[in-house]
Amino acid sequence: MTYQEKKSIVSLISVILIFGFFCLYMYPQHPEGGLQSTETFRYWGSFVLVLTLVSIVAHIVISIIFNIIFRITTREKEPAFADELDKFIELKAHRNSFFVFILGFLFAMGSLVIYQPSQAMFMILIASGFLSDVTGSITKLYHYRKGI
Known part of the structure; x- marks a missing residue:
């Protein structure tokens, strides 16, 4: 398994765990x-x-820990450059991720148009942010495994 595949898997798992634990933490605080x-x-x-803040900090910490563990276990450094394929896969992942988020944003605004409670809008926005992050990680993993 390549560095990029391992990094995508770690990113996917961390996104799910961060979101899940944060939701479990915040649920009892609901007014x-x-x-x-x-x-x-x-x-x-x-x-x-x-x-947003917890997710950014956690992703930075997890990335640092991943690179340390990767270097210790494989005795290799993180690739210092991204070739054309890496950039192309990154662009595809961003495109798919943005598409999912924009679709969720439109659904969230649509929920307000059809007189749903404002809580529905927030839940749809948060879920679309989570799903867009998962979509980006899965897209990267898929393309590194199967190619373009």
Whole structure:
């Protein structure tokens, strides 16, 4: 298995674990008030902001740990450059990831148009962010395994 495949697998697993544990952490803090209360908006706003920060920090830490473990176990350095294939696969992964997020964004805005509670919009946005990250990792793994 190549470095890029291993990195994609670690990224996929870390995305799922970070999101899952964060949701389990935040679920008990959900306010009991009405659907349109300011506490509900505060909860969802903090959910998105804290999830973004936690996700960025966790991905950086996991990437560093992955590179250390990779170097210790294989005695190889991380590839210092990305060739044309790596860049092309990265572009495909970004395209698919952005497509999933934009689709989720449109569904979230559509939920407001059809008079769904604002909580539905936040849940759809958060889920589409998660699914877009998973889609990007799976796309990379698929193309490194099967080729372009």
